[in-house]
Amino acid sequence: MKTTVMMDEALCDEMLQEIFRKLPPSSSSAISLVSRRWLTLHRSSLTSLTLRIPKHSHLPSSFLVLLLHRYTYLLSLTVLLPVSCCFDDDDDLEDNSDNLLLCLIAYPPHRHRLRHLRFMLGSVSSAALQKVSMVPPFRNLVSLNLSRIRPLCFRWVRFFPCLKELSVLNCSPSTDDCLVPGELAVRRGLLEEEEEVVEELGLEVISLCGIRWGDHGFRWLWRRCGNLKCLQLRSCDGTGDGTGEGTRGDDVEYRLLRNYNFARKLRNLQRLELRSCRTIADRVLLDVADNCRLLNSLLLYDGGSREGLRRFIERCTKSLHTLDFRLPLDLDNTHLITTAETFRNLTTLRLHSCCLITGDGLRSIGQVTGGSLSDLTLVNCDVIEKEVGLLTFLGQTLRLLRRLDLSHNDMLVDRELGSMLASCKNLIEIHLRGCQRLTNVIVTKLIKCCEGLETVDVTNCGGINIHGVETLIGDSPRLKKIVVDDSNLSPTARSSAYRRSIQVC
Incomplete structure (x- = not known):
């Protein structure tokens, strides 16, 4: 006890804070038990904080403001539900989610420094997001992660001039957002949107999950993504621009939608990730191959077709150097051989559960890319069991692995x-x-x-x-x-x- 008191008196606040920043996260609970001074200094030294809000707690916003007031140097804040909860029935969370989001505006100590906000507490309204964006300190946010937006609209993004990364976990519109009765108004809105002056957003990374076929809420976003470098789509049946097979009608509005290609604005795209997007994978791959000349990384899990993938490899820019595939029944030797012939400077190849490849395909990769490939992944690939000596060959040919x-x-x-x-x-x-x-x-x-x-x-x-x-x-x-x-x-x-x-x- 005496040793602790002497140490507490000998070290100044700045030195203690610097020590706390270098300690592993597991030491946090022990620090808080030493003294009130250590607890206060530890809180003020934290730059990242995660809060789990009970689902039915109806936590007053004043409590959250009081809590956050103790963490004065936050750069990253995460607010989410407990692990056992899900977002499937979040109707009772909507009002509380908006209140908790808006209460961040009333918290002055950290808002001037906050750069990363991850708010995964049910649905938040577009109106609440626009209110947050109008507060000058929040205009410095660099990344924003949300669980769901209601109604599905992205016009508020333009009020975050520093925003580089945007992620929405569930992009499926709720029942109230379906505008079938107002379909004519929607189409008129699309025509008016064509006449708007398009100002490019600063977004460089977009991650979206759950876009459905026929959704039109993303077209405004795609038209302004000329600076996008990384696009991540998960469990999507559409791209939200109205394109795809089965578009109804022959009037001007629907022809306009059908002829619009979202990839035309993604000319600076460098990384593409498609997870469980089988319905749209082929179209997106070919659009990107035709329009994106800077693409250097592709991740494709559980989607596409053999022919679509082959055509992408043949037509894609030669600058692509990273391939990450989990295609158990779609990837075969012809793709690997074509890959070796097309991308001779490949540096990363990752294959997960690819059942149809054999040693011939991997040997072709090794022979052509032996002087460049540095990262090799063969997860759950039975070719290792079937082809005795394959690993020996790869070790000898991949000299820079x-x-x-x-x-x-x-x-x-x-x-x-x-x-x-x-x-x-x-x-x-x-x-x-x-x-x-x-x-x-x-x-x-x-x-x-x-x-x-x-x-x-x-x-x-x-x-x-x-x-x-x-x-x-x-x-x-x-x-x-x-x-x-x-x-x-x-x-x-x-x-x-x-x-x-x-x-x-």
Whole structure:
């Protein structure tokens, strides 16, 4: 107790705050118990805060303002529901969500510094967002994450001049937002929108989930996204611009919608991510291939067709250097061979659960991109089991390989992986999660062959036991991070990791 009092008196506020900033998050609860001074200084030293609001709490906004008043240097704020709650029935949250969002306006200490706001507390209204955007300090927000907007409208975005990243978790309009009775008014609005002066937004990253076919609430946004660099779509049946098969009518308004191509405004797009967007994947891929000359990264999960993917690879810009696929029944050897022929400077290839590829496709990749590929992922790919010697070939041809992920390959054995590692002198990161047949033998091989290794994931590797983890932590010369099961962490391993400043996850 005396030691604590002496330390409390000897250290000034600024020095304590600097110490608190360097401590791991797990130390927060211990700091708050030392003294009121430490608790106050710890709160003021935090730059990031997450609040979980009970679903039916009807928390008064004054309480939230009082709470936030204690955190004066926040740069990032997250407000969300408890993990057990969902957004499916959030009608009773709507009014409270708006109130809690608007109460941020009344909190002066942090609003001048806040740059990142993640508000995942049910639906928020466009009116509330516009009110927030009109407060000068909030115009400095750089990123904004929302769960749902009602009604679905993005015109308020223009009042956030510094906004670079926008994410909406659920873009499906609610029942009240469906404007079938006012369809004529909607069409007139679209024609009026054509006559508006288009001012480019500063958005560089957009992430949207749940766009339905026939939604027209996004067209205003797409027309102003000339600066967009990254587009992420998840579980979408449309792009919200009214295009696609089945557009009704032959009048001027619907022809206008049908001829509008949202990708024409995305000429500066560099990264595209499509997750579970099978309905629109082919059209989006071809639109991007034809219009985006700067594209360098593509992630495609659970969507598209074999022919659509082949046409994209053939027509896409040669600057593309990162491919991330999870296409169990759509990706085959022809795609890999075409990829090798088209993208000779490929640096990253990630394949997840791709069942139809064989060693021939991967060998073609290795032969052509051996001098450039540095990141290879083969997660749950049974080609490793079927093609004996494939990993050895890849290790010998991929001379610059630095990151390797072979997670969830149940049949991978020490001999196959060891023969590959013998040629991987530049490896700094390896993931072996779920490889049940690997044993402590591979640990010895890793230490011997990969002296520059910095990150290792051996979670759920049944054959790598406590002794193997101790050896890995104690003998890897440059190890900085290890991901391992708690049951395989002995006191000796923990002590060694702490002494060598190795992060254990």
